[in-house]
Amino acid sequence: MNTILDKDFVKTNNTYKTKTLTTIIWATILLIGIIFRIIDWPGYNTLQIIGASGLIAYNLSGFIRLKGKNMLNNIMSLLSIVWIIYIISGIFFNDGHPLNFYGLIMHFTIFIIFLLFTNY
Secondary structure, three states, rough: OOOOOOEEEEOOOEEEEOOHHHHHHHHHHHHHHHHHHHHOOOHHHHHHHHHHHHHHHHHHHHHHHHOOOOHHHHHHHHHHHHHHHHHHHEEEHHOOOOOHHHHHHHHHHHHHHHOOOOOO
């Protein structure tokens, strides 16, 4: 039985493309966290950290795996790198906004866990 995460990348006519459903799932979790933040409901930090970590891990592992052959994955990987720079600059230069140091540790711990369980 094939599930969504069994075969992340599909080879068609000597070109590689990512399955966009997995990216959509991670982006949906991230967007729900952003909506929770706008509405000021509790739990938005957790949803944003899990969604962003999963999205970044999936896209960067795809970038490493595909060696830059897919344009959508390249764009998402670039946005992931910008998000990481934004978080790290917020820690060191913006008094802990958007995340403090403990949020950064949790973000990268979840990122490493998701990165390790992504098939290479």
